[in-house]
Amino acid sequence: MDVCLVNMPLASLSRPSIALGVLKPMLARAGIAARVLYANLWWVEYVGARHYATFLAPRTEECLIDWLFAGAAFPDFAPDHDAFLDMLFINHPDLFGEGEPAGRALLLELRAQMPDFVDWTARRVLEHEPRIVGCTSTFQQHVASLALLRRIRELDPSVATLLGGANCETVMGRTTHASFPWVDYVVSGEADGLIGDLCAAILRHGSDVPRDLLPPAVFAPAHRRDGYPRVDSGDGYARGTTADLSTVPAPDYDEYFFDEVHRFLYRDFVRPGLPYEASRGCWWGAKSHCTFCGLNGGGMAFRSKPAEQVIAEIDGLVDRYGSRRISTVDNIIDVKYFDSVLPHFAAAERKLNIFFETKANLKKSQVERFKRSGVNWIQPGIESMHSECLRLMRKGVAAWQNVRLLKWCRQYGVFAFWNVIAGFPGERDEWYAEMASWLPLIEHFQPGTFSQLRFDRYSPYFTRAADYGLALRPCRQYAHVYPLSPQDLADQAYFFTEPELALVKHLPERPGTRAVLDLMTRWKPHWPQLRKLELVHDGEATFVLDTRSCAKRERHPVDATDLLLLDACDAAIGDAELSDAVQAHGLAADDVAAHLAALLDAGLILRLDGRLLSLVLDRPEAYAPGIEFPGGSWLYRNRSAEHAADRDANADDALDPVQGA
Numbered sequence: 001m002d003v004c005l006v007n008m009p010l011a012s013l014s015r016p017s018i019a020l021g022v023l024k025p026m027l028a029r030a031g032i033a034a035r036v037l038y039a040n041l042w043w044v045e046y047v048g049a050r051h052y053a054t055f056l057a058p059r060t061e062e063c064l065i066d067w068l069f070a071g072a073a074f075p076d077f078a079p080d081h082d083a084f085l086d087m088l089f090i091n092h093p094d095l096f097g098e099g100e101p102a103g104r105a106l107l108l109e110l111r112a113q114m115p116d117f118v119d120w121t122a123r124r125v126l127e128h129e130p131r132i133v134g135c136t137s138t139f140q141q142h143v144a145s146l147a148l149l150r151r152i153r154e155l156d157p158s159v160a161t162l163l164g165g166a167n168c169e170t171v172m173g174r175t176t177h178a179s180f181p182w183v184d185y186v187v188s189g190e191a192d193g194l195i196g197d198l199c200a201a202i203l204r205h206g207s208d209v210p211r212d213l214l215p216p217a218v219f220a221p222a223h224r225r226d227g228y229p230r231v232d233s234g235d236g237y238a239r240g241t242t243a244d245l246s247t248v249p250a251p252d253y254d255e256y257f258f259d260e261v262h263r264f265l266y267r268d269f270v271r272p273g274l275p276y277e278a279s280r281g282c283w284w285g286a287k288s289h290c291t292f293c294g295l296n297g298g299g300m301a302f303r304s305k306p307a308e309q310v311i312a313e314i315d316g317l318v319d320r321y322g323s324r325r326i327s328t329v330d331n332i333i334d335v336k337y338f339d340s341v342l343p344h345f346a347a348a349e350r351k352l353n354i355f356f357e358t359k360a361n362l363k364k365s366q367v368e369r370f371k372r373s374g375v376n377w378i379q380p381g382i383e384s385m386h387s388e389c390l391r392l393m394r395k396g397v398a399a400w401q402n403v404r405l406l407k408w409c410r411q412y413g414v415f416a417f418w419n420v421i422a423g424f425p426g427e428r429d430e431w432y433a434e435m436a437s438w439l440p441l442i443e444h445f446q447p448g449t450f451s452q453l454r455f456d457r458y459s460p461y462f463t464r465a466a467d468y469g470l471a472l473r474p475c476r477q478y479a480h481v482y483p484l485s486p487q488d489l490a491d492q493a494y495f496f497t498e499p500e501l502a503l504v505k506h507l508p509e510r511p512g513t514r515a516v517l518d519l520m521t522r523w524k525p526h527w528p529q530l531r532k533l534e535l536v537h538d539g540e541a542t543f544v545l546d547t548r549s550c551a552k553r554e555r556h557p558v559d560a561t562d563l564l565l566l567d568a569c570d571a572a573i574g575d576a577e578l579s580d581a582v583q584a585h586g587l588a589a590d591d592v593a594a595h596l597a598a599l600l601d602a603g604l605i606l607r608l609d610g611r612l613l614s615l616v617l618d619r620p621e622a623y624a625p626g627i628e629f630p631g632g633s634w635l636y637r638n639r640s641a642e643h644a645a646d647r648d649a650n651a652d653d654a655l656d657p658v659q660g661a
């Protein structure tokens with residue numbers, strides 16, 4: 001085998017790696033044979049499914065998996081484990097359900113076992129006799145990948161080692177390369193356009209490709225000797241970019257579907273999804289970079305595949321692998337697809353279950369098109385329900401648009417992942433108090449989650465920290481993971497913190513954020529069965545059924561004027577527009593004003609941002625029965641008596657931070 005591409009922990013079990021799935025056919029185009037190996041599945045067999053479920057609880061920036069593998073990657077590094085575990089258990093006091101002392105002991109024991117796992121994995125990889133071993137590293141895969149490549153180097157120094165992925169972009173990749181000499185090549189940025197040339201050169205020249213044969217955006221042994229090349233953009237280091245996305249082939253997931261999942265010990269708990277990439281970058285971010293968003297690194301420019309290619313590739317993946325769950329990894333849907341890709345899947349006999357990320361300013365017809373096309377799950381980038389906060393983020397939407405989208409998603413039975421992020425520089429707690437004053441009115445819509453802002457590399461908060469009054473430092477956990485100097489740690493880290501930001505320090509104690517957090521926590525258990533606000537036409541009369549906890553009555557009788565007002569406010573309009581709309585029906589202004597006041601008082605219409613938005617659903621469509629998250633599901637938690645079922649958490653055993661998109 002020329003190349004083995006390895007997916008190390010922590011990576012989702014319930015879907016193959018799209019990064020490696022795309023590199024394999026790119027290598028094939030260059031005449032290079034590659035095999036993708038899923039060591040992330042092997043690891044779950046090693047630690048046990050019960051422990052794996054627990055590892056999903058901490059946030060990515062808590063670095064638990066990186067810490068677990070740090071002993072294998074850096075055997076001479078002896079950080080203060082107690083200090084690391086103190087930070088972990090403050091946030092997760094009963095991580096393993098057996099009390100903190102037992103949890104700490106278990107983690108230390110598992111950490112001590114990781115060198116054995118890495119050694120076993122390295123030997124298993126080397127059985128394929130590769131000449132190159134490469135790992136993809138995103139979020140918490142970095143230290144496990146470094147550990148594997150180090151062991152590969154020790155066992156067979158003739159094998160060239162290669163690392164890429166989001167954790168290797170620009171200065172992070174340079175730092176990894178400069179700090180860990182057992183990694184021969186590090187690819188910064190998008191690798192698909194250069195992997196063929198790079199691996200061809202490595203196969204010819206081994207672990208020391210001459211500098212002039214190296215593609216740009218690759219850090220190589222020659223640079224350790226002669227210095228790293230600098231560029232005039234970003235943080236000074238190059239990144240690979242594929243300008244024409246139509247040159248990127250459909251991913252090859254053969255190893256995952258035809259080999260690994262079949263023999264996986266816990267295969268009965270896996271409902272695999274099919275990741276697919278139709279576009280890269282973000283057309284909104286290219287215009288107005290959301291202040292907190294670190295996605296895309298230096299590759300914000302939006303690029304998308306032609307619609308006919310998207311259709312053919314998705315159909316081909318479904319034909320080959322038999323799963324109808326398509327999880328696009330795009331940051332934001334190309335709006336052209338509403339009139340090209342989506343109608344194809346709406347008309348197709350074979351119904352798919354698709355996930356897309358989108359901007360929240362959708363029209364009602366676009367939400368309906370999602371539903372008819374099988375897009376049952378979306379992530380619309382809702383990060384607040386207060387327009388001032390959204391302005392701080394430069395999200396380009398207002399709170400009324402976010403509420404309206406949640407309503408239409410509930411109307412058509414489309415799941416929408418959303419969240420309220422708190423802790424933005426310049427935010428005011430009274431905004432959260434204002435949010436909390438009306439949030440109970442929408443508890444018949446899908447609940448979201450509440451989280452604290454994190455500062456990511458490449459976000460405007462990072463690149464222009466001084467403008468925002470921020471003095472960012474790498475999250476404290478990194479110092480317990482990497483044996484690096486403070487400067488190198490700052491260059492390696494992706495997640496940052498601002499310990500002195502007063503507003504963030506005491507989020508749970510602030511009355512406004514506390515109120516929002518409490519509301520959102522209480523929301524989920526009652527939805528969707530117990531909370532309704534919808535028109536009922538029972539043959540004789542029409543009324544609004546209201547089972548929200550804030551309901552003033554369970555049945556609100558509505559007459560023709562009420563229905564007219566509710567309809568006029570479906571998409572949210574201002575008072576003047578409403579006045580124009582009802583005047584056409586010849587209604588007396590006083591009468592309209594009285595009806596509107598009553599609807600506002602009953603919470604059937606919400607006044608927000610100077611607009612009037614009806615919150616009432618009209619014969620809402622049910623969610624598709626038994627529908628599962630297209631990104632794949634890891635069902636172990638639902639079946640375990642020891643772990644409470646949690647649909648949202650289970651829906652995505654993922655590992656991705658909620659922030660972004």
Ligand code: SF4
Nearest residue numbers: 282285290293331661
């Ligand atoms: S948060 Fe979403 S919309 Fe904003 S720049 Fe990032 S990817 Fe684009």
